[in-house]
Amino acid sequence: MKKKTIFSIIALLAVVIIILLFVQGNSGKTNASKVRTGEVKTETIVETLSTTGTLIPNQTQSLMGTGNVIEVSVSVGDHVDKDKVLATYDNGLQLTAAFSGTITQVNIVAKQADTNAQQGKPSIQLDDLSTLKVQLSLTNSEASAVTIDQKANIISGNQTFSGKVAEKDPVALSTQSTAGTSTSLGAIVTFDQAPENLFSGFDVDVDITTNTAENVLALPIEALTYNSKNDPIVYLIKDGKAKETKITIGIQSDKLIEIKSGLKEGETVILSPSSDIKNNTAVTKE
Template sequence: MKKKTIFGILAVLVVMIAIFLIVQGNSGKSKAITVRTGEVKNETIVEKLSTTGTLIPNQTQTLMGTGNVVDVFVKTGDKVEKDKVLATYDNGLQLTAGFNGTVTQVNIKSKQADTNAQQGKPSIQLDDLSTLKVQLALSNSEASAVAVDQKAEITSGNETFSGKVAEKDPAAQSTQSATGTSASLGAVVTFDQAPEKLFAGFDVDVDITTNTVENVLALPIEALTYNDKNEPIVFEVKNGRAKETKIEIGIQSDKLIEVKSGLKEGEKVILSPSSDIKNNTEVTKE
C-alpha cells in the first residue's frame, strides 16, 4: 500500500511539473501584436473633390408666345438654323431661333390658343446640343474648395472626359423641399472637347482637382488616426514597440496624406491600427 501511495504522489508531482513547465513556456512566448506597416516617403499629392452633376445644353432658348397659333413649322428633334421662324401667331408674333440648335420641346399646335405661359411651360424650346456642359450644385464645404479654371474629369459609364470649371455663381440659392430649406452654389464644368454619345439631362460623376503639392512628405492615409483630443496621430514602429506620434497634416488624396511635421522620411508607421494598439504596445511586422 505504501508503494502505491508513493507512486501516486510521484505521478501527481510529474503532472504538476509538466503543467508548470507548459505555463512557463507560454508565458515566455511573445505577446506582440502582428501589424502591417507603411513608409513615410516624398510624394506628389493630388487632392480632388468628387461630386455629381447634370449634363445640360451649351445654350438654351425658351420661346414663349401668346394668342392663337397660326402655323408651327417644326417638331421635336428638328435641327434648325439661326433666324429660322419656328411658329407664327394671329397677332403677328413670330417665334424665331436665336442660334443653330435642336428643337427639344413643342407645346403648341396650329389653329389652337397658346396657354403655355399660364402653365409655366415654353411654347417651343431650342437647345444647342452640339456641346454639352455639366451643371453642379455645390454644398458649403464644396463651394469653398472649387475655383474657376480648376481641372476636372467627367465620367459617364466607362468613359472619362477632361474639362475644367468654367463658371461659379457669386451667391448660393435656397430651395424649399418637404424636409426643409437647403442652399447650394451653382457652378459649371465644360468639356475640353465636345463629347459624343452623351445626352442632356443625365447625371455624370465629376472629379475636380482642388490642390496639388509636389515632393512633400506623405504617409498612407490608412495609417492616420486620432487621439481622444481629436488630434491627428500615427503609431510608429520603434524597437519592436508602437510609439504614438502626434503629427501635423496637410492635403490628402484617396491614398496619401501630407505630413507637415512630426515624422521623417523612411520612418515606419502602422497601417489601420486596431484598438489594441496603444503607446508602447509590443508589435511585430508581418
C-alpha cells in the first residue's frame, strides 16, 4: 500500500508539473491582433482630378455653301494657307480659308448642287492641326473643383504632356441619348507645347491639379475610416492598444490625406483597420 501511495503521489506531482509548465509557457502569449502601421508626418499634398477628354483641333472652320458648285480646289488632307479659295459656286460665292490649316472634310463635288446645309453638314471642314487641345465634359462635382489656369497633365499611352485649363464654360448643357439625359459643363485644356504623334478625335486622360497643401500634417489615406456617425477617425497605437481618435481632414492625394486636427507628428496609426479593431483592442505591429 505504501508503494502504491508513493507512486500515486509521484504521478500527481508529475501532472501538476506538466500543468505548471504549460501555463508558464503560455503566460507570455496574448490575443493581440497584428496590424500594419503608418506614421503621421509633415508632407506636401497635391490633390488632382482625374478625367478623360477628347483631342480636338486648335481652330475649326466649317464652311457652308449654297447653289451649284463650279470648282473644288482641295481634297481631304491638303494643307492650305490663310485666304486660299477652296471652292467656287455659280452664284459667285467662294469658300475661303480663314486660317492656315488642314482640310478634314470635303462634302461637295464640282458640277453638282450643294445640299449639305439641309443635312447639317459642312461643305468643307478646315482644322488647325498644328497643335491640339482637349475638350472636357465635367460633372457637377468636377466643375466646382476646376478653375482657369490650373496645371494639368495630359496622358496618351506612355506619353505625358504638360498643359493648363484654358477655358471653362459659364453654363452646363444637357444632352439627350438612349441612356437618358446627361448634364455636363464644357472646359478646354491646352498644351504648353504643341504635341507630336497625337491625332484629333482620340481620347486622352487628364490629371488636373486642383489644390496643393505644403508642409502639412498628413497620414497614409488607408489609415482613414469612419465611425457610426460618419465622423472621420483613425486608430492610434498607445501602450499596445488601439485608441479611436476623431480627426479633422483636409485635401487628399491618392496616397496621403491632410490632418487639420486630432493628431501630432510622429504618432503611429493603424493602416486598413479590420472590423475586429475597436477602441482599446490589444494590438501588435506586424
